[in-house]
Amino acid sequence: MSLIEGIETVYYQTANMEESVRFYTEVLGLTLKNRHGIDWAEYEIGGIDVAIAGELARKPQQGGATVVFKSGDVEALRDALQAADAQFDPIDDSGGAKMINFEDPDKNKLIAVEPL
Secondary structure: OOOOOOOOEEEEEEOOHHHHHHHHHHHOOOOEEEEEOOOEEEEEEOOEEEEEEEEOOOOOOOOOOOEEEEOOOHHHHHHHHHHOOOOEOOOEEOOOEEEEEEEOOOOOEEEEEEEO
């Protein structure tokens, strides 16, 4: 019997809740599921909750979790990231999938994969 059955929530700390909510909502196009001021913002993506927690007075510690998103159009995502002046790497086309590495406003690493 496995003690781990899936992912309930993945979350990052933020230094600026408004900027993070704008990024996840406007740039990535996610729908905000639940929000409690500057303490919590939550999105449901494919049955998994991804959240931003507790605005901090200083920059969050780097090296937390990495979320890998499924994408239907990595090139459109790249264009949205570029328009928002977000940091991202070139698209990696492995032949079986396209992948892009990028960062949210707090420099948390995110990845999006488009299966081909």
